[in-house]
Amino acid sequence: MRSRYSAYCHKAIDYIYQTYHPSMRQENPAAALAAFAHDSHFIKLDVHNAEQSVKEGFVEFTVKYMQHNLLYQFRERSRFVLEDRWYYLNGILMEQTPRKIQRNDQCPCNSGKKFKQCQQHLVSGSQI
Numbered sequence: 001m002r003s004r005y006s007a008y009c010h011k012a013i014d015y016i017y018q019t020y021h022p023s024m025r026q027e028n029p030a031a032a033l034a035a036f037a038h039d040s041h042f043i044k045l046d047v048h049n050a051e052q053s054v055k056e057g058f059v060e061f062t063v064k065y066m067q068h069n070l071l072y073q074f075r076e077r078s079r080f081v082l083e084d085r086w087y088y089l090n091g092i093l094m095e096q097t098p099r100k101i102q103r104n105d106q107c108p109c110n111s112g113k114k115f116k117q118c119q120q121h122l123v124s125g126s127q128i
């Protein structure tokens, strides 16, 4: 799960795509994943809970990211299945709250600058 988060941060689209369960790839084409990763600046991952049985795993997490002038807090319970390797199958979205970032707000990317002056989150290579 963390490796997929890192892959999003580093825009490693192949890895994200390959770790989707094959049955889910058609509705999550690599181009759409690339567009999402490109538009997003990832700020933080919090894992709340992880359970694993022999063939199935669940991870509940919150991820915080920016997209243009919106700050998202996205909480999901993800389901993974073990076949030849672990695959991300799907997730239940528990919360997704976009909040508009005001021009005079401290930038959520932790640069210490005001949002209107900040360029840091526009540069590639997000924090992990």
Ligand SMILES: [Zn+2]
Pocket: 107, 108, 109, 110, 111, 115, 118, 119, 120, 121, 122
């Ligand atoms: Zn910023």
